Amino acid sequence: xxxxxxxxxxxxxxxPTLLVGANVKGKPNYMTAAWATVACMAxxxxxxxxxxMRYTAQGIEENKTFSLNVPSVDQVVETxxxxxxxxxxxxxxxxxxxxxxxxxTAPMAKECPVxxxxxxxxxxxxxxxxxxxxxxxxxxxxxxxxxxxxxxxKKVNPILYxxxxxxDVGNLVxxxxxxxxxxxxx
Amino acid sequence: xxxxxxxxxxxxxxxPTLLVGANVKGKPNYMTAAWATVACMAxxxxxxxxxxMRYTAQGIEENKTFSLNVPSVDQVVETxxxxxxxxxxxxxxxxxxxxxxxxxTAPMAKECPVxxxxxxxxxxxxxxxxxxxxxxxxxxxxxxxxxxxxxxxKKVNPILYxxxxxxDVGNLVxxxxxxxxxxxxx
Numbered sequence: 150x151x152x153x154x155x156x157x158x159x160x161x162x163x164x165p166t167l168l169v170g171a172n173v174k175g176k177p178n179y180m181t182a183a184w185a186t187v188a189c190m191a192x193x194x195x196x197x198x199x200x201x202m203r204y205t206a207q208g209i210e211e212n213k214t215f216s217l218n219v220p221s222v223d224q225v226v227e228t229x230x231x232x233x234x235x236x237x238x239x240x241x242x243x244x245x246x247x248x249x250x251x252x253x254t255a256p257m258a259k260e261c262p263v264x265x266x267x268x269x270x271x272x273x274x275x276x277x278x279x280x281x282x283x284x285x286x287x288x289x290x291x292x293x294x295x296x297x298x299x300x301x302x303k304k305v306n307p308i309l310y311x312x313x314x315x316x317d318v319g320n321l322v323x324x325x326x327x328x329x330x331x332x333x334x335x
Numbered sequence: 336x337x338x339x340x341x342x343x344x345x346x347x348x349x350x351p352t353l354l355v356g357a358n359v360k361g362k363p364n365y366m367t368a369a370w371a372t373v374a375c376m377a378x379x380x381x382x383x384x385x386x387x388m389r390y391t392a393q394g395i396e397e398n399k400t401f402s403l404n405v406p407s408v409d410q411v412v413e414t415x416x417x418x419x420x421x422x423x424x425x426x427x428x429x430x431x432x433x434x435x436x437x438x439x440t441a442p443m444a445k446e447c448p449v450x451x452x453x454x455x456x457x458x459x460x461x462x463x464x465x466x467x468x469x470x471x472x473x474x475x476x477x478x479x480x481x482x483x484x485x486x487x488x489k490k491v492n493p494i495l496y497x498x499x500x501x502x503d504v505g506n507l508v509x510x511x512x513x514x515x516x517x518x519x520x521x
Contacts, residue, residue: 151478152478153475153477153478157470159373159380161351161371162449163349163352164349164373165347186369186371186382187346188370188459188461190345193343196374196466198372225509231515263348273459276375276377278375285344286343287340288343288346289340295339299498302497305348308508309349309504313510315510316488316505319495319503320505322494323411323412325499325500328414329414329419332415332416
């Protein structure tokens with residue numbers, strides 16, 4: 150089948166739905182974000198793209214710290230709310246119960262099963278967005294969501310994001326570093 | 336419930352499974368990767384973290400171009416194979432049918448329903464990994480996977496990646512920029 154050209158657009162096949170936590174003017178704020186991934190293995194880093202105009206960007210610049218909080222499917226209403234309303238017009242500090250870890254300026258949402266606490270390693274100006282690369286200082290998790298020391302995707306039950314819609318995780322397809330052993334061609 | 340500390344590790348709740356396409360020494364090569372996301376809206380950019388030691392990194396440095404190819408669940412064997420074997424020891428140019436778009440050095444896998452063609456905007460040295468930020472030059476898609484000019488997650492049927500396992504996309508949970516309107520608290 151011939152391909153068609155869709156033109157350049159900010160597309161990724163699968164994205165996580167997260168809440169970026171930052172203290173802005175000394176108060177916790179949470180912003181919904183999906184443009185995030187792992188940036189490095191050693192040391193462990195993540196990155197998240199944030200529009201320069203966002204209230205959250207002010208807080209990250211202020212403290213050079215932030216958190217990425219992983220909401221469960223049953224927190225979709227609170228999560229989407231944090232993407233609908235800016236902290237500049239509404240105080241979102243009470244949407245979640247905030248706690249602090251090793252850093253004293255990266256608020257984390259207690260209700261979220263996993264929280265990633267970060268210091269800013271670097272920020273890259275890409276145009277409309279700043280790509281914040283964060284060094285992971287600590288990962289906090291509900292013990293009920295952990296299997297063999299790692300967050301378990303089926304227990305965390307995270308929200309996937311795609312064009313304006315939230316999905317849950319489906320079924321196991323295969324094991325990585327294993328499925329490909331059946332490859333025959335060539 | 337009290338949280339437990341898992342320590343820093345390269346964790347993200349949900350990740351895409353992709354094939355990074357690059358010409359290395361003039362020949363197409365595909366590497367499996369999951370550490371990727373959107374980096375900017377305007378201009379549209381993506382980023383992908385690649386271990387410095389990878390054969391693919393040589394090709395990206397050589398041409399300053401690369402592609403991100405989105406395999407479907409039914410391509411899990413070929414996809415995992417490209418993560419098991421390095422292009423430095425085995426020629427992977429025949430695993431997929433390569434085609435070229437606007438750039439002449441970013442090979443794309445025809446069998447994958449969506450292909451993102453990029454030039455390198457910037458690379459950030461994070462430690463073990465280079466974070467390549469790519470400006471999207473074009474998005475190619477199978478017409479059967481497109482709804483209203485955008486790749487449709489249920490038609491593309493992409494592979495999610497988490498700790499050493501592949502999952503498919505589950506069910507629609509809710510609509511973004513909408514679900515949060517029901518938020519009442521505060």
